[in-house]
Amino acid sequence: MTYRHLIENCLADAIGAKGLDPETYAAALARTVPALEQLRAWRVEGGLPLLALPDARDDLVALGAIADRFRASFDDVIILGTGGSSLGGRSLNTLSDAGWGPSPGTPRLHFMDNVDPHSFEAIFRALEPTRTGLLVISKSGGTAETISQALACFAWLQSVGAELSRHVTAIAEAADNPLRRLATRHGIATLDHDPGVGGRYAVLSLVGLLPALIAGLDAVAVREGAAAVLDATLAATDPSESAPAIGAAVNVALAESRDVAGTVLMPYSDRLAPFAAWFRQLWAESLGKDGKGTTPINAIGTVDQHSQLQLYLAGPNDKMLTIVMTDASGAPVDTAIASDPALEFLTGRSLGDLLDACQRGTADSLAAAGRPVRVIMLDSVDERAMGALLMHFMLETIIAAHLFGVDPFDQPAVEDGKQRAHRYLDEMGAGQR
Amino acid sequence: MTYRHLIENCLADAIGAKGLDPETYAAALARTVPALEQLRAWRVEGGLPLLALPDARDDLVALGAIADRFRASFDDVIILGTGGSSLGGRSLNTLSDAGWGPSPGTPRLHFMDNVDPHSFEAIFRALEPTRTGLLVISKSGGTAETISQALACFAWLQSVGAELSRHVTAIAEAADNPLRRLATRHGIATLDHDPGVGGRYAVLSLVGLLPALIAGLDAVAVREGAAAVLDATLAATDPSESAPAIGAAVNVALAESRDVAGTVLMPYSDRLAPFAAWFRQLWAESLGKDGKGTTPINAIGTVDQHSQLQLYLAGPNDKMLTIVMTDASGAPVDTAIASDPALEFLTGRSLGDLLDACQRGTADSLAAAGRPVRVIMLDSVDERAMGALLMHFMLETIIAAHLFGVDPFDQPAVEDGKQRAHRYLDEMGAGQR
Numbered sequence: 001m002t003y004r005h006l007i008e009n010c011l012a013d014a015i016g017a018k019g020l021d022p023e024t025y026a027a028a029l030a031r032t033v034p035a036l037e038q039l040r041a042w043r044v045e046g047g048l049p050l051l052a053l054p055d056a057r058d059d060l061v062a063l064g065a066i067a068d069r070f071r072a073s074f075d076d077v078i079i080l081g082t083g084g085s086s087l088g089g090r091s092l093n094t095l096s097d098a099g100w101g102p103s104p105g106t107p108r109l110h111f112m113d114n115v116d117p118h119s120f121e122a123i124f125r126a127l128e129p130t131r132t133g134l135l136v137i138s139k140s141g142g143t144a145e146t147i148s149q150a151l152a153c154f155a156w157l158q159s160v161g162a163e164l165s166r167h168v169t170a171i172a173e174a175a176d177n178p179l180r181r182l183a184t185r186h187g188i189a190t191l192d193h194d195p196g197v198g199g200r201y202a203v204l205s206l207v208g209l210l211p212a213l214i215a216g217l218d219a220v221a222v223r224e225g226a227a228a229v230l231d232a233t234l235a236a237t238d239p240s241e242s243a244p245a246i247g248a249a250v251n252v253a254l255a256e257s258r259d260v261a262g263t264v265l266m267p268y269s270d271r272l273a274p275f276a277a278w279f280r281q282l283w284a285e286s287l288g289k290d291g292k293g294t295t296p297i298n299a300i301g302t303v304d305q306h307s308q309l310q311l312y313l314a315g316p317n318d319k320m321l322t323i324v325m326t327d328a329s330g331a332p333v334d335t336a337i338a339s340d341p342a343l344e345f346l347t348g349r350s351l352g353d354l355l356d357a358c359q360r361g362t363a364d365s366l367a368a369a370g371r372p373v374r375v376i377m378l379d380s381v382d383e384r385a386m387g388a389l390l391m392h393f394m395l396e397t398i399i400a401a402h403l404f405g406v407d408p409f410d411q412p413a414v415e416d417g418k419q420r421a422h423r424y425l426d427e428m429g430a431g432q433r
Numbered sequence: 434m435t436y437r438h439l440i441e442n443c444l445a446d447a448i449g450a451k452g453l454d455p456e457t458y459a460a461a462l463a464r465t466v467p468a469l470e471q472l473r474a475w476r477v478e479g480g481l482p483l484l485a486l487p488d489a490r491d492d493l494v495a496l497g498a499i500a501d502r503f504r505a506s507f508d509d510v511i512i513l514g515t516g517g518s519s520l521g522g523r524s525l526n527t528l529s530d531a532g533w534g535p536s537p538g539t540p541r542l543h544f545m546d547n548v549d550p551h552s553f554e555a556i557f558r559a560l561e562p563t564r565t566g567l568l569v570i571s572k573s574g575g576t577a578e579t580i581s582q583a584l585a586c587f588a589w590l591q592s593v594g595a596e597l598s599r600h601v602t603a604i605a606e607a608a609d610n611p612l613r614r615l616a617t618r619h620g621i622a623t624l625d626h627d628p629g630v631g632g633r634y635a636v637l638s639l640v641g642l643l644p645a646l647i648a649g650l651d652a653v654a655v656r657e658g659a660a661a662v663l664d665a666t667l668a669a670t671d672p673s674e675s676a677p678a679i680g681a682a683v684n685v686a687l688a689e690s691r692d693v694a695g696t697v698l699m700p701y702s703d704r705l706a707p708f709a710a711w712f713r714q715l716w717a718e719s720l721g722k723d724g725k726g727t728t729p730i731n732a733i734g735t736v737d738q739h740s741q742l743q744l745y746l747a748g749p750n751d752k753m754l755t756i757v758m759t760d761a762s763g764a765p766v767d768t769a770i771a772s773d774p775a776l777e778f779l780t781g782r783s784l785g786d787l788l789d790a791c792q793r794g795t796a797d798s799l800a801a802a803g804r805p806v807r808v809i810m811l812d813s814v815d816e817r818a819m820g821a822l823l824m825h826f827m828l829e830t831i832i833a834a835h836l837f838g839v840d841p842f843d844q845p846a847v848e849d850g851k852q853r854a855h856r857y858l859d860e861m862g863a864g865q866r
Contacts, residue, residue, distance in 0.1 A: 082735070082736055082739045083736075083739030083740050084739075087740070097555050097558070113736045113739075114703050114733070114734075114735060114736050114788075115735055115784045115787050115788050115791075116701075116702055116703040116704075116761070116784070116788060117761055117783060117784040117785045117788070118702070118703065118704060118814075119703045120784060122530050125530070142775065143739075144778075144779065144787060145735055145739075145787065145791075147776060147779065148779055148782075148784055148787050149784070151779070152784055177775075178773055178775045178776050181773055181775075182773065182776075199739075261694050261695075261749065261751055262694075262695070262728060268549075269549055269551070270547050270549040270551065270552045271549075271551060277740075280740060280741070281739070281740035281741070284740060284741045284743060284744035284748070285740065285741075285743045285744065287744075287748070288743050288744025288745075288746075288747055288748030288749075289743065289747045289748065290747065291747070291748065291749055291750070292748065292749070293744055293748040293749065294749075295695060295728075295730070295744065295748070295749075295751075295752070296744075297728070297730065300547070301547075302515070302547060302548055302578055303515055303516075303546050303547050305847060305850060306515045306516030306517075306546075306576075306578075306632075306714070306847075307516050307520070307710075307713060307714035307717060307718065308713070308714070308717045308718075309846070309847050309850060310717060310718045310721050310722065310844040310845075310846050310847050311717035311718065311720075311721025311726055311728065311729075312721075313721075313846035313847065313849070313850075314721055314722045314723065314724070314845070314846035315717070315720070315721030315722065315724065315725065315726040315728070316694065316721075316724055316725070316726065316727075316728075317724070318694055318728075319728070328549070328550060340611055340614055340615065342575065342610075342611045342614075343580060343611050343615075345577075345855055345858045345859060346577065346580065346581055346584070346858070349581075349858055349861065350550060351548045351549070351550040351553060351581055351582070351585055352550045353858065353861055354548050354577060354578065354581050354854075354858065355547075355548050355549060355550070356857070357854040357855070357857035357858045357861070358548070358578075358850075358854045360853070360854070360857050361850045361851065361852075361853035361854030361855075361856075361857060362850045362853075362854075364850075364853050365849045365850035365853055368849065369846070369849075381551075411743040412743075412747070413742070413743050413746035413747035413802070414738060414739075414742050414743050414746065416746070416798045416801065416802075417738060417742060417746075417791075417794045417795045417797075417798035418794065419794075420793070420794035420795075420797050420798055421787075421790040421791045421793070421794030421795075422778055422790070422794075423794075424789070424790035424793050424794055425778045425779070425782055425786065425787065425790045426778060428782065428786055428790070
């Protein structure tokens with residue numbers, strides 16, 4: 001397995017009253033059995049298309065060809081889409097170094113997930129339209145923000161005579177919908193978004209992997225990493241052998257029996273920051289319904305030691321924390337010897353050594369303060385590890401939904417706000433501004 | 434005033450049981466009176482140096498000269514520092530457009546707040562050391578991460594023969610400390626960090642304003658915006674006339690009497706995203722002690738409508754939300770007419786119109802769901818407005834600390850983790866790797 005999953009410091013034996021006693025933990029684990037059985041049945045019957053993605057390879061040929069065309073034609077690629085149409089691709093793209101500066105043959109990816117006009121003005125000033133590709137992603141094909149973004153980008157591309165059919169690719173469900181009609185009108189190729197794979201579960205589909213392939217990443221390794229976690233969970237004869245089941249049991253039992261209201265995901269790697277933001281959507285939208293769920297909080301080490309750790313250690317004891325540790329050894333950036341007695345502890349140490357000492361110090365400190373803290377140790381930060389993490393947390397979330405008794409795949413509450421926004425737009429009236 | 438502050442939808446009259454009844458609200462407001470008196474006394478006696486910063490002008494001449502030298506000499510400036518040494522500068526820098534691409538005469542600012550070796554390898558590959566300036570900020574002068582970062586950057590600059598004294602400026606307290614000794618050894622100029630202004634309250638000092646000046650921003654306008662809020666609060670004859678006092682009263686009363694455990698800050702502007710991260714440190718470190726405080730959560734509209742809104746609307750009713758609305762009208766990016774009946778609501782509308790409809794729709798939707806929601810309406814997103822917001826939230830936090838009965842200026846709990854990290858570094862032993 002590409003990671004180790006340690007929950008000892010969520011148990012009363014280790015951290016005292018806020019931790020789970022053996023009976024409560026065992027009972028929660030036992031409640032995951034029907035969820036694991038449901039996952040096995042879905043895998044066999046094809047009832048949850050997400051579970052077939054790790055082993056799929058056929059689609060990658062066509063996606064690779066499209067990605068190659070983007071890589072050959074463009075210096076920059078703007079990716080339009082929000083929520084699940086953005087966060088998965090971002091989580092993977094961070095494994096590429098192209099974002100920091102020009103990288104020959106690999107375009108920079110720009111995930112534009114907001115409708116802030118200022119951001120679009122700025123990116124239009126910064127990029128060269130003739131050298132920019134566009135990927136427009138909306139599962140329903142009707143997301144108002146994404147359609148509006150697309151129309152703004154089309155106008156920008158057309159202002160220099162760029163052919164939309166050459167610059168733009170769209171992703172939407174195969175049904176008749178606004179994005180698909182818009183694409184057809186402009187001769188833009190539209191790829192099919194599987195209607196059975198919800199946006200926040202779509203990272204292993206073309207929604208996450210086409211951007212990853214454009215960024216030059218190994219999509220097969222992502223799926224292999226995911227497959228390893230899925231296979232291990234479905235093969236487990238007891239939930240105590242499945243890390244996602246254990247994670248779900250601990251989270252839900254702490255929420256139900258120990259007044260834990262939030263779950264913090266704090267990786268010690270800049271490259272995992274977008275993954276933590278992806279998790280935040282997954283957990284919030286999947287569980288936050290019927291008054292249930294806990295609040296996901298994304299953090300980053302060591303940065304948030306200087307921002308949030310005071311609260312985590314000494315504020316209300318109402319959170320479970322997950323520290324994702326990475327192996328930062330062997331990193332070639334060494335700190336020079338400082339020849340100052342006060343800095344002697346840094347002598348011969350690298351930035352990676354300091355990162356490692358800090359991640360261990362923080363986890364120990366939280367446990368010593370009686371705060372429930374889980375540790376996930378990654379061997380490396382690469383495509384395979386990312387695939388494993390993504391699958392782990394999708395399974396953990398689905399199992400946690402089962403324990404909370406909510407549907408992990410819908411998000412009914414947000415419809416009200418959309419309708420209110422539509423009414424405001426209607427009220428503005430054509431030509432009023 | 435540069436903003437309007439609306440808390441009606443935090444009251445029971447508007448949203449029902451989760452809102453504050455008139456008696457509870459009035460009692461909480463009354464409890465802010467001693468805090469306001471303390472602020473007035475500090476202002477007169479100079480007991481809190483932070484309160485003198487909005488009117489200070491003398492320091493800006495020297496800072497402006499240093500900034501001009503950076504602007505004339507460098508294409509990129511790396512800013513080392515973490516927590517309060519990073520988040521304030523970031524909040525202001527976002528008002529500059531230089532981050533998106535080369536802007537003649539204005540360097541790009543890179544805030545490096547982590548010790549992830551991968552991030553340093555990447556930025557060293559991307560930047561040209563002879564054209565890169567370095568600003569090293571540590572109030573104590575002993576932050577292990579910042580010292581390590583500085584040593585790594587010094588080695589990189591020296592590898593191309595760059596003179597550190599020309600490329601580097603440091604900021605630390607005037608006392609004898611590791612950063613200052615390191616700077617002296619290399620002939621690097623070190624500017625004084627006021628020991629009486631804590632890192633998370635330092636944005637209006639040189640810590641926030643030197644980066645802002647390098648980015649070409651108007652530091653006087655930032656301080657003027659802050660002064661307007663401070664003056665109005667200190668002149669208020671009743672707490673109901675002070676927005677920061679009202680905000681503190683609502684937050685603390687909801688926490689103490691309505692089981693509100695989190696406070697969400699959700700601006701509808703990409704440029705306010707770093708400000709929300711700055712707030713997150715301010716609120717967490719100032720209040721999270723003695724088991725008190727609430728958990729700050731930064732969000733961004735419209736993006737988090739597609740990530741967190743489901744939870745905010747239908748999960749546990751345990752949060753207060755603050756929507757920061759901006760006036761996005763008049764933005765020149767218009768969506769072209771789409772000639773699709775399903776898109777008719779977008780006809781003639783701009784991205785800014787959609788943003789505006791969404792921010793209003795979201796606030797209405799939260800209130801309709803009985804969730805406490807405050808609205809802050811900004812006339813514009815510029816230096817003056819940012820100065821006002823920063824001062825508002827510093828005052829609100831200090832007043833909230835008074836109500837919770839905690840010290841807003843310390844962060845004692847994080848020392849334990851630092852000591853544990855030191856011990857791990859010691860254990861690694863010199864030359865072991």
